[in-house]
Amino acid sequence: MKVLLLGLISLVYSASAVPVNENEPVHWALLVAGSSGWYNYRHQADVCHSYQVLHNHGIPDSHIVVMMYDDIAHNKENKMPGIIINHPNGSDVYAGVPKDYTGEDVTPENFLKVLQGDKSGMAGIGSGKVIESGPNDNVFVYFSDHGATDLIGFPSAELMETDLKQALENMSKQDKFKKFVFYLEACESGSMFNNFKIKDLYVTTASAPDESSYACYFDEKLGTYLGDVYSVRWMEDSDKANFNTETLLKQFKAIRRETNTSHVEKYGDLSIDRDTLGEYQGSGSKFNNVQVVDLADKPLGAVPSPEVPMAILHHQLMAAKDPRQRNEILQKIVQLGQAQQKMMSVLQSTVSILLDGDLVDKVMSRQGVQVTNWDCYKTSVRYFSDRCFPFRENDFALSLMYILANLCERQEVSTDMILSSFDKHCK
Known part of the structure; x- marks a missing residue:
């Protein structure tokens, strides 16, 4: 009986993400943390949390690709071995996260190959999974890391705006998506998208082209920041949202209203923001229990991302x-x-x-x-x-x-x- 029940649950998951009607869009997602090191804990925490959002709304692991260095959960500094949290007293967001590409496999080159569905180019690397989207599919990308003018960081290299633009244009020309949504957490992240527009591509960024994004939720026990303001705001909203009715525009307005540290921006095909969250972040129903925490009154303790190492040292000094x-x-x-x-x-x-x-x-x-x-x-x-x-x-x-x-x-x-x-x- 138990086996039968598990089988039925599995079928529900599959049916929610891969429609019986082949003309209905399929969800594909690429989640990337582009940093390493304990003081950058928050980026992998952000990405792990984003995986839980998508997974809990029915997108199967076969359609989610995760890239992260994976040096946080079992780091010697981690006083909760094997656990990663994204907000104060939060639940573990690391459990179950696919380890598709870790360590030195987290590179700009591999990111662009995975994004464009270059399966042969990723053969023998990590899980080999890529975004195999087609003209009827919706793609969601979330990236969390450091950034600068017209670039975003990876553990040992940088991805330039011009290279990302070329990849997205290639995908558009090759009908690799029906619609595409990109959420970007990085300093000066607006500079990555303020110079071009691709049909059916919608973007929100943590900051304007000339300003920092902000870290938040310093944890005294762990001695590091747990999240980034823009990122925790969109995910905390998604944790409690009705995916059948809440639109991308409503989420954008909520993120912008609650992110008073930097200017959250949107770019690209803005007509897409009338679509519901369920069209990109999973189906309208939650399949697992999600810990919904009201953090409206919880101090962010936000600091500009470039100042995080110094801020951590000052916290250590006070303690x-x-x-x-x-x-x-x-x-x-x-x-x-x-x-x-x-x-x-x-x-x-x-x-x-x-x-x-x-x-x-x-x-x-x-x-x-x-x-x-x-x-x-x-x-x-x-x-x-x-x-x-x-x-x-x-x-x-x-x-x-x-x-x-x-x-x-x-x-x-x-x-x-x-x-x-x-x-x-x-x-």
Whole structure:
């Protein structure tokens, strides 16, 4: 009897995600955390929570692809081994999450292959699962990580706006979706989509093109931030929403209203926001019990994403009672501050060498530039990370990449001149 019941439940799941009518859209989802390290706990927590939202609304694992480094649940810093939470006193969101691509397999190249359904290109890598969507299918992508001007981060590389745009245009031309919804959590995330529009593609971003996104919910026990403001707002809304009636527009308005730290934006084909959540995040009915928590009065304790490592150290300092331990933390704070000052100093020196007068101040100011010189920008960003300050260890450095975007747009400045300056100042 128990076996029969489990079989019936399985059939219900399958029927909800793969319609009997082949002309009805099928749900496909790609969930990505683009960072690693304990202090970036929140990104994998976000993605694990997003999986639970989709899974609990009937999308089968065969149609959900998850990419995350997977170094958090069993991290030596984790005082709740094997468990990840996304809000204070939250339930475990790690249980059951597919480990399709982990560790060094989480790369921009693999992301683009998975997204475009390149099964042969992913053969022998991770689970090999890709988004096998067709012209009648709806695709949902959620990405959580660090970002900068016209780029989003992965553990050891960056994905540029121009490469993402090309992939999405290819999918559109090849009829790889009926409709496509992309939720993006990253600093300056608006810069990834503010320069193009693809039919039937709808996007919301955590921030405008020239501002940070924000981390939230610092946990004293775990010593890290559990989530990001934009991300927890959309998922906490989805946890309690009626997917049959709530529209993307209603969710967007709720997220924007409750995210007072950055400007949540939307781009692309805005007619799609009249569609219901159930058309992208799963069917209208919940198949499992979902822990719905009212966190309206819970302080976010939000901090800009680039400031998270420093904020964590300050939390540690306030909690430390042993004088020796306090001195060690103070030393780390000083070292991190000096490193951040050095990053700015290298870029300031580079700009000052290559330009004169008012142009220096103009390039050093955050002015929301649109990158056009992609060869220069890609090369300079990667060289700055490889030669000067690895982004994997210095997230703050990403927040300064607008300077290189501005510098590369100056016709009198060549890529070689920028790289030579880095060679001089980053010994």
